[in-house]
Amino acid sequence: MLEVILWFIGIIIIVPVIYLAENIILSAIPGQNRSYPIQPIYRLIKHFSKTDLYNRPLTRWFPVGACVFALVTLFFVSAGENIMLIISGLVMMELFILVGACSTKEPYGIMAAQRGISRLAVWSFALMIAAASLYKAAGTLKLSLAIQYSGESILLSRLPLVTAGLFTAAMIKGNLGYFDFGINANTMSFLDTALYTPYGGRSLGFVQLTQWIETGIWLKLISFFLPWQPLISFLVSAVFYLAAMLLNAVVPKMTWKKVMMNSWIWAGGLPAINYIWLYML
Template sequence: MDTLILVIIGLVAGPVLGGLIAGLDRRVTAWFQSRQGPPITQAFYDVAKLFGKEKMVVNQWQILCSWVYVIAAATSLALFFAQSDLLLIFFVQAVGAVFMVMGAMAAKSPYSQVGAQRELLQVLAYEPVLILVFVGFYLVTGSFSVSAVWQVDQPLLAKMPLMYLALGYALTIKLRKSPFDFSTSHHGHQELVKGVLTEYSGPYLGLIEVAHWYETVLVLGLCALFWTTNVAWMIVLIGCTYLLEILVDNTMARMTWRWMLKRVWLLGIGLSVVNLIWLYAG
């Protein structure tokens, strides 16, 4: 029964928290850029407007793909709140991400096609990091279950600081922030227009936005697992991490996918592996 309540909390909290975070993000970004910025609830208005638009698709596949993406994202967050198995969460989330790319591939637009290829490369870059982080959790707690993480008596951050840094890469990619916003970015100001999202429109783009909120909450939730002993510190940790993300977004140029593959694979996976060896030896 508790699990069911947690699942429902997860399903509701995902979009609400995700949308608020997106709104807050835009506001803080605006402050960094010396602008006024939109209201914090702007993200909700945007999605509401998208849902009100005419349903237009280039390809029937896109309908399926956007629905699978949002359902997978919601399920993975629900599983996370239900304190289920991390590997299961990981695979459900990966299925969603791949379907989003498939929807983009289904359209013939070159922007969407090239964007989809770049998105695949991004998935390829951050998924190994996520897996290694989960292996790290296993080495510390002896289980892949989220509930096991809650039982540790000292913050995981102390044991896996390098892992946290590597997760930062995954977070930046997942949040579509500079320097990793080349497959699509929050502003369509790039050579591929809106990249992987170019051909999604109306309600289906709205669904993808909602799925993005779920994923944001999920990745931030993973970050939260690094400090489970004290809720206050957990919130501070997430707050600082997110603020750092916004800072990075605002002080860096957009890079290319060749650069990303080198950095994330070398540094991200390198940091994780070093941390794993340390955990294994320690």
């Protein structure tokens, strides 16, 4: 239990450090917008210091519900629980945000929620195929038991495309590169983005906090498929994710339909190919 608690607290600490590192590095690059080194933390505090812009008692509770599911799911992934519990938690987090956006008459929020459902279909499909592939390769859905296979490099050698697909799914959720659906933004530009139009003040604070926790969940989940010690595997996945965040600053944006096609090919197609390949071994 102590190890689970340490992982839980450590992930909560490490993820903001990743966003701070992104902000510091991008601020030092010529041509990029300069900001204070602790700007992501400042924005989070600023959101929580404000009251919601609109008198929508029901809407403001949806981000709170998403944050609660994020914390519970983070505990599950820290404990190496059944991957289906983690998938269920991630889906519930997304549904709370989408339903909150649909609960008002804001046209941009409703439009973004509709596209968000399409995005949900992509990464949830990737997770389901990953779970099926994990069971086929390791004979279990419990991540703490499957990690012995990853320690012997068996899991990564049998599920390379699943691992790549999961990282792509993390990029989809992080709105990075060619997988940015353009319906919501990262922590540096939450305001005036379509999916978060109905939210304001503390609600946006809970949304940002949920996104940070969710990033940690994805990175920890990916680390179970890597062949090194748990801490090293997590740090490797974090470094790759930071690299994707930095590349996002120079990658041209695409229309959401092209992003959808890219997402299905990489996040959906790669794990599916890997799953079929397992039956051919």
